[in-house]
Amino acid sequence: MIRLPLASALVVLAGLTAVTPASANDVRFDQYGWSNSAGGSQQGYRNRIRVHQDGRYNRSLSEQRGSNNLSVIGQEGRRHSGATYQYGSRNSAGIGQFGSDHTTILSQDGHGNIAAGVQCQTAFKIDPLSASKIDPL
16 A cells, blocks of 8 residues: 555656756866866756867856856866856857957846957058958967
């Protein structure tokens, strides 16, 4: 007589654990180099954080409150700081930093927003006679 309620409880428990990963949040940090740091917090469901750091002394922070948000931070070089703050649903934020000593903060409030920021240390020589002619130094 105890076996039937126990078996029923196990079936319900197995069913709940099978549903949980479909609504889970996801975080992935890829770090190469030395003294990089990354952190994040998520509240809601189906939020994703992706961080790639290659270099030294890079910092990243992502905060997500809502659902179906995506935050991507890529840092190559040294002493970068990148942060994304997302409140709402279906927001996408991307930061790309190349070189050294860059700071980017992206904040999104609402639904279905897309924001991107790219910073690099590349000098360009612009020909004033032709705006379409850009030669790297």
